[in-house]
Amino acid sequence: MREEVQTNPHDLDEETLFVVSQTFKALGDPTRIRILNLLCCKEYSVNDIAEELNLGQSTVSHQLRFLKNLRLVKFRREGTTLYYSSADDHIMNLLHQAIDHAKH
Amino acid sequence: MREEVQTNPHDLDEETLFVVSQTFKALGDPTRIRILNLLCCKEYSVNDIAEELNLGQSTVSHQLRFLKNLRLVKFRREGTTLYYSSADDHIMNLLHQAIDHAKH
DNA sequence: ACGTTATATGATAATATATTCATATATACA
DNA sequence: TGTATATATGAATATATTATCATATAACGT
Structure with a gap:
């Protein structure tokens, strides 16, 4: 028999809550x-991102790992260079909705 | 003449960045x-929220202030009781999209 | 004015987060 | 094998965030 933690029908289960909050935390x-x-x-590439956005290489690498763990980005290798790209269209869509909304 | 901080066309202006990140931080x-x-x-009411979600009154009040500052919730008074409700349909929509997405 | 109830606030402590620095790894090429 | 380049990683620090506790405020009824 398993623990039933969720008692309130208007509340979310723990798993959903975790995924949703992690995703939004990323954004x-x-x-x-x-x-x-x-x-x-x-x-x-990592260096291109750092240059375009004026960030340290290490900062970018750390944040990419964060985003990769959540499967929001993916990469492909070419020699010593890693090319990163977005991996979750649905979340990218949410982001752009919010950006459009913020711009009025 | 005003400072032009934004030099990269693929980057976001500071104001938008702030609003979007604040909004997602709330979520x-x-x-x-x-x-x-x-x-x-x-x-x-504040107490009802605390009871339904099994949270401390103070915790709920603090978080409601946070959400109210971002205009994500609003309230109406009735005697000593404050009734809170959601105030931003667009953001609520984003939230529910993410919840649905997380539930597969 | 006083007591009661509902909510807000301020301070604190515990925890999480972001950036930086230094260094490690991994690939390519001479 | 040695060197150069691209990226990743670990440690440390600074800052932000969250929940809790105690207390303050605000509205109401008596």
């Missing part, structure tokens, strides 16, 4: 928003 | 998600 940081927005239309 | 916490999700369909 809740300016640096990650800038990276995702950049990756909207084409792939970029 | 990036389990407690706030539960509150917003509860307020989806009807209004609740």
Whole structure:
């Protein structure tokens, strides 16, 4: 028999809550928003992202790992260079809805 | 003449970045998600929210202030009781899209 | 004015997060 | 094998966030 934690019908189950909050947390940081927005239309190497957005290489790499763990980005290797691109159309769509909304 | 900080056409302006990240930050916490999700369909008093979600009164009040500052919720007074309800249909829509997405 | 109830606020402590620096790894090529 | 380049990683620090506790405020009824 398994624990039934969820008792209130108007509340969300823990798993959903975790996934949703993690996803929005990913979108809740300016640096990650800038990276995702950049990756909207084409792939970029780590260094290109750092240059385009004026960020440190390490910062970009750390944030890409974060986004990769959530499967929001993916990459492909070419020699020593890794080309990152967006991986979740649905979440990218949410992001752009919010950006459009923010711009009025 | 004013400072032109934004030089890269693929990057977002600071104002948009701030609004978007703040909004997603609001949705990036389990407690706030539960509150917003509860307020989806009807209004609740602070104490009712606390009871329904098994949270402290102070916690709920603090989070409601956060959400109110972002105009994601509004309230109406009746005697000593404040009834809170959701105030931004667009953002509530984003939230429910993400919840549906998370539930597969 | 006083007590009661509902909510807000301020301070604190615990935890999480983001960036930076230094260094490690991995691939390519001479 | 040695060097160069691209990226990843770990540690440390600074900052932000969250929940809790105690207390304040605000409205109401007596």
